[in-house]
Amino acid sequence: MLTLVSMITEEQLNYLGVHEISLLRMGVKGDVGVDIQNALFTDKNKKQVMKAAAFMVSPK
Amino acid sequence: MKNLYVIVVLILTGITTKAQSLINQKDPFTGKSVKAGFVMLGRLMAPTGMQLGFSESEGKKFIMFLWTAPSGQNGAFNKQDPKELSLLLKMDSDTIIRFKADSAASKIVNFGRQQHVNAGVHDHRRTIELPRCP
Numbered sequence: 001m002l003t004l005v006s007m008i009t010e011e012q013l014n015y016l017g018v019h020e021i022s023l024l025r026m027g028v029k030g031d032v033g034v035d036i037q038n039a040l041f042t043d044k045n046k047k048q049v050m051k052a053a054a055f056m057v058s059p060k
Numbered sequence: 061m062k063n064l065y066v067i068v069v070l071i072l073t074g075i076t077t078k079a080q081s082l083i084n085q086k087d088p089f090t091g092k093s094v095k096a097g098f099v100m101l102g103r104l105m106a107p108t109g110m111q112l113g114f115s116e117s118e119g120k121k122f123i124m125f126l127w128t129a130p131s132g133q134n135g136a137f138n139k140q141d142p143k144e145l146s147l148l149l150k151m152d153s154d155t156i157i158r159f160k161a162d163s164a165a166s167k168i169v170n171f172g173r174q175q176h177v178n179a180g181v182h183d184h185r186r187t188i189e190l191p192r193c194p
Contacts, residue, residue: 053114
């Protein structure tokens, strides 16, 4: 089981709330790594991530 | 470490609920407020063991990627140095946001028959060209 946790800034969350991720990669060494394919990271997932990011910076 | 504890609680919460979880509540055990948004990757009813999400704990915000693939002794990440792991987001605007696991908090922990890779990382943002994945 693998968990990657990173601090994220308010600005980055704001950005992720209004921009969609087009490609997600887990970098294994440098910028080379494992791409999460579209079947696993669907268009619906991308919109859900935007919503989650927007939720994190909302006052509620 | 307190932050990691809260994150683990949130991971378990996310696994057992629906495809997307938006949480904003007081933790019943620690009394601390917990805010998080998690997305289960893949199609509904076909869990892939991957989650991407965000959490906030004690004023700090985190991005988190969870992959329940075997990563320990017999796994694909057996000899991986967790400090070399990173999360790369290529955006619709061609911007690349990169989260690198280069902090001292990065470690691999044995957990039963599997190993956990906990990668606590610094954040930084820069634009780079992504090479093709081999």
